[in-house]
Amino acid sequence: MYYIGLDVGGTKCAATIGNVADKIEIIDKEKFATAGLTYTEVLERFADFIERKRAEYEIAGIGISCGGPLDGRRGVVLSPPGLPGWDNVEIVRYFEEKFGIKTRLVNDANACAVAEWKFGAGRGAENMVFLTFGTGFGAGLILGGKLYIGANDNAGEIGHVRLTPTGPLGYYKKGSCEGYCSGAGIARLAAIMAKKAKYAVAYAEFMREAGEEGVTAKTLAEGARRGNAFCRAVYRKSGEMLGRTLSIIVDILNPERIVIGGVFMRSGDLLLPTAEKVMKRECLSYSLGTVQVLPAGLGENVGDYAALAVAKGDF
Numbered sequence: 001m002y003y004i005g006l007d008v009g010g011t012k013c014a015a016t017i018g019n020v021a022d023k024i025e026i027i028d029k030e031k032f033a034t035a036g037l038t039y040t041e042v043l044e045r046f047a048d049f050i051e052r053k054r055a056e057y058e059i060a061g062i063g064i065s066c067g068g069p070l071d072g073r074r075g076v077v078l079s080p081p082g083l084p085g086w087d088n089v090e091i092v093r094y095f096e097e098k099f100g101i102k103t104r105l106v107n108d109a110n111a112c113a114v115a116e117w118k119f120g121a122g123r124g125a126e127n128m129v130f131l132t133f134g135t136g137f138g139a140g141l142i143l144g145g146k147l148y149i150g151a152n153d154n155a156g157e158i159g160h161v162r163l164t165p166t167g168p169l170g171y172y173k174k175g176s177c178e179g180y181c182s183g184a185g186i187a188r189l190a191a192i193m194a195k196k197a198k199y200a201v202a203y204a205e206f207m208r209e210a211g212e213e214g215v216t217a218k219t220l221a222e223g224a225r226r227g228n229a230f231c232r233a234v235y236r237k238s239g240e241m242l243g244r245t246l247s248i249i250v251d252i253l254n255p256e257r258i259v260i261g262g263v264f265m266r267s268g269d270l271l272l273p274t275a276e277k278v279m280k281r282e283c284l285s286y287s288l289g290t291v292q293v294l295p296a297g298l299g300e301n302v303g304d305y306a307a308l309a310v311a312k313g314d315f
Contacts, residue, residue, distance in 0.1 A: 002027075002057040004101075005307025006046050008066040009108070010034060010082025010135050013042055015049040016304045017057065020312045024119055024305050028053070039077075039086045043094055050099060062095055062103040063311030065111035065303060067136060072153050075105045081171060082135055104310050107149075108132065109156055111306035112296070113140025114147055114315045116259045119305060121297030127255040130296075131158070134262030137170065137178035137185070143253065147315045158249070163241055168192060180241035183217040183263050190215050190234045202230035221267045235270040242271055243278025250283045250291050261296040268295055 005016040014031040018024050030049055034042065053059065067080040075092025077083070095103045106114070113122070113130035122128040122142065130140040139156035141148040149155050159178030160171045168188035170178030179185045194203045206228050210219040223231030246258060264271060272293065279288060296302045309315070 001060040001312075003308050003311035004050055004053065004059055004062045005304060005309075005311055006062065006064045007108070007303040007307045008034075008042065008064065008077075008083070009303070010067060010080070013045070014304055014307075015046050016308060017053045017059075018304075018308045020308050024115075024308050026301070026304060026308070027057075029304060034083070039083070039089050043091065047095070047098060050095070050101075054099065054101075059099075059101055061311040061313060062099070062101050063111070063307045063309065063313070064091060064095075064103065064105045065108045065307040065310055066091070066105065068107040068109075068138065068157065069154055070105060070107055072105050072107065072110075072149065075103070077105070102313075104313055106310045107138070107140070107153065107156070108303070108306065109138035110140040110147055110149060111310045112261060112302050113142055113259075115298060115302060115306040115309040116296055117142045118309055118315070119298060120302070121259045121294045122257050123297075125256045127253065128257045128259060129156075129249055129253060129255045131181075131258065131260045131264070132262055133181055133183075133260050133264045135183055137182040139249070141253070158245060161245075161248070163244055177241070177245045180238055181245060186217040186220060186234065186238050186263065187215050189237060190220055190230075193230070193234055193237065199230040199233065202228050206230050217263050217267070221263075221270060224267075224270050232270075235267065236274050239271040239274030240278055243275035244282065246275060246293065247279050247282035250279065250287050254287045255291055258291060258293045259296055260293065261302050265295045265299065 007014040016029045018026045069078045077089040079087045092103045109132045116122040126145045128142040132138045137159035139158045164175035167175030168179035170176045170185045206223045220231045298305045
């Protein structure tokens with residue numbers, strides 16, 4: 001069966017068509033930058049893709065993966081922090097009225113959780129948590145073999161939890177999980193740590209090497225692998241806070257697997273050693289003994305697979 005997946009992100013959007021059965025086969029994909037586009041323009045770009053593809057294929061469903069908060073039951077996007085101007089957007093109604101095709105809307109972390117549970121690193125688990133660790137930081141929860149969304153579709157917003165009274169800003173809170181454990185958060189953390197005199201020489205060296213790219217999670221990771229003391233310290237701090245976050249998840253939910261995407265897939269070697277040290281110190285030993293922390297099995301395309309998994313709808 002052929003399905004359409006629409007991935008709405010704060011940085012980019014992607015429209016995908018795929019065959020979804022025991023595995024997901026992506027047939028075609030188009031992506032475009034979100035910046036500078038209104039939500040209406042984004043929907044129109046998606047609609048153009050769907051119009052062209054349904055002329056070639058019989059489409060069984062449309063799946064939308066989008067950052068929260070949102071109301072999946074009503075199919076409404078509710079002012080996500082990464083999508084300015086997306087206020088009470090009736091996105092499901094728009095596509096169902098336009099095309100007459102069953103459409104589902106799911107929080108991006110939940111959508112990725114479903115995709116990893118069905119087709120990736122979480123396959124076979126009854127209790128699994130997926131962490132985005134991308135532009136933002138959120139969690140999708142598979143509990144007792146089912147997607148858990150909470151009372152009003154806001155379960156898993158771990159990025160909003162404050163870890164320290166002060167610190168890098170994320171999800172409207174200084175010192176939040178997202179502030180320490182996201183691509184943008186790592187860059188903000190670096191800006192704070194750069195003010196410490198002990199890193200002055202290493203920071204200056206890093207800035208010379210970063211050049212026009214500047215301070216990003218990517219350039220900091222590259223610096224850390226070159227042995228730059230400032231960059232290594234930034235990733236150690238992010239890893240420490242990731243460990244605190246994982247410890248909370250392990251002790252409360254007792255999952256078999258925690259699957260992490262985004263920055264962790266690319267820089268887990270810089271984050272996980274410190275995170276594991278914190279987990280050994282903080283977690284209940286019996287719960288820690290049952291959990292695996294893994295990178296997303298679907299790789300960099302997890303967002304594409306996620307939207308298609310939502311379109312299929314068996315979760």
